[in-house]
Amino acid sequence: MEGMNRVEDDVSAFAADLRRLRLHADNPTLTRLQHTSGVSKSVLSEALAGRHLPSVRTVDALVRALGDGDHRDDWISRRDELAEQRMPTLEHPSGPIPRGAAPIANDLQRSVTAKATVAIAGVALIAGVALGSWSTAWILSLR
Known part of the structure; x- marks a missing residue:
C-alpha cells in the first residue's frame, strides 16, 4: 500500500496505483491476470486504464492476483471512498440526502x-x- 496516491485521489490516481502494483508483481499479462483473478481481460484493462471506477469484486480479485491481498481492505476502502465522492447528492423536499x-x-x-x-x-x-x-x-x- 505504500506509494498509494491519496492526495487529490481520483479514479486516474487509483488506476495508476493499480498499475504500479502490477509492475511490482512482475507485470503479468492481462491473460495471466484473467486466469488468476477470474475477471475478464476487458474489465481488467478498463480498471487499469482508469476509464471508470472498478467494482469491489474487480478490485478485490485484482489486488489478490497481484499479491497484495494483505492490503485488500485498504484498497476496497479507498475504492469505496472514491465511489462515494462521485455520487451526486440527491435533493429531497426535506433537504439533501x-x-x-x-x-x-x-x-x-x-x-x-x-x-x-x-x-x-x-x-x-x-x-x-x-x-x-x-x-x-x-x-x-x-x-
Missing part, C-alpha cells in the same frame, strides 16, 4: 422506474391485444 444514503435512494429510483416500465409495457400489451382483436374483426367484416 446524505451521500451515504444515496445508494438506497438510487436503488429506490431504479425500482420505481422498473415498476413503471413494467406497467407501461403491460398496458401496451393489453392495448395491442385489444387492437389486434378489433382489427381482425374489422378485416373479417370486410369479407
